[in-house]
Amino acid sequence: MFNPFAEIADDSDDVELVEQARAGSRDALEKLILRHQAWIYNIAVRMVFQPQDAEEVTQEVLIKAVTRLSTFQGNSQFRTWLYRITANHVLNMKRRGGEVRPQTFSSYAAAINDTPDLDLPDPRSVPVDVPLLVEEAKIACTTGMLLCLDREQRLIFTLGEILGVSDTVGSEILEISADNFRQRLTRARRDLYRFMHNQCGLVNTSNPCRCPRKTKGFIQDGHVDPDHLLFASQHLLRIQEAAADTIREIEDLLDRQHAAIFRDHPFLQPANHALWLRRILDRPEIRAALQLT
Template sequence: MHNPFTEIVDESNDRELIEQAKNGSRDALERVVLRHQAWIYNIAIRMVFHPQDAEEVTQEVLIKAVTRLSSFQGDSQFRTWLYRITANHVLNMKRRGGESETQTFSSYAAAINGTPDLNLPDPNAIPVDLPLMVEEAKISCTSGMLLCLDRKQRLIFTLGEIFGASDTVGSEIMEMSPDNFRQSLSRARRDLYQFMNNQCGLVNANNPCRCPKKTKGFIDAGHVDPNHLQFVSGHLRRIRDAASDTVRQIDDIVDLQYATLFREHPFLEPKDQIQWLRQTLEQRDFSTTLHLN
């Protein structure tokens, strides 16, 4: 799978498709968008939490990118150009989804601790297997933790820790120096890891919180819906597989444990990618912008 965050990226295919798109090929435009759409979506979902809101954010980013594609002259890497648009959009967009209510580590801990420890639900009473249900609760809870970081921290953590982008790649996208990117990532790690070390049983066995014990409480509170799983399915492709060629060097074994937990999250695919793209191209006058037939 094409991974745009590798240190050295071969953009020959992207650039060829861009030129074809500028010369009127709608097929080339579809193909270049589809090479990046899922990556943008996986950034968006960590910014807003809910898949439907992430789909909306992804659409907004891609509309901006497609509209401005004719201005891309190849002076920089296409990766840098596209993901700068993505970064600027998610840092400045309206609040929605999981961001609708401000979340802090303190309030998040209170919410988790206020969820009662219960036995798992009767397997005959829910439409999915119990291990899948527990996995959904785990991914939902750890994804929610990211919302306790401010937007810039969350984005830098997503790029640098979850996707494994190097300081050079991350700093180019964020338009900051590699040293500042590394320092910002270190602060995001410190804040998140300190919380998890004090709260989460996944990373510190001395903590009483356990995903199976919280699953039914999350269901009862409406945070997890057995009839509509947001993050897991019968077949999972994980971040560590999609971004297998971008793994940051981490010396601290404890930090490595946390990083592995987030790279075990699913790599999610937006629904109906091609259908949405074609409808968007038909509804908006991109033919004028890109001179498409």
């Protein structure tokens, strides 16, 4: 699978598609969008939590990028140019989704602890397999933890720890030094992993919190909807598979255990590719900017 965050990435295909799109090729523009939209979407999900809000954020980013294609001069790799636009957008966008009600680690812990420990749902009472509901609860809960980080920490953690972006690539995207990127990532990991060590049974068996015991409570509180799963599915690609050719090394064993939880999350795709693409390609500003054929 194409990974724009690989340490050594050949972006000749991107550059060729950009030139064809500038010349008015709708097909080239569609290929360019499909090459990057899932990666931008997976960043957006971890910034706003709700997939429908993440689709909206992704479209906003791509509309910005496509209408500015004429400004790409090739002085940097296309991925650097595109993901700088992405980073700037998600750091400065209006609050939405899970961000509307700001969370702290203490308020998040209180919400989890207030959720009662219950037996798993009766398999006859739910429309999907119970293990899938437990997986949904786990992914939703750990994704929600990211909202306790501030936006910059959340973005850097998503890039560096979840998607495995190297210090060099991360620094190019955020326009900071590699040392600065590494230091900020270390702080984000420290804050999140300290919370997980004190709260989460996945990383510390002395903690009483267990995903199966919280699943029914999450359903009752509306955090998990058995009829509309947001994150879990029967067939999915994991982030660790999608980003397999990144090079970040995590030296500490405990940190590796924490990071594995997030890299085991699904690599998500927007729900309706065809409709999603049409919405972008049919935007008046896109057609006007590129005179699509």
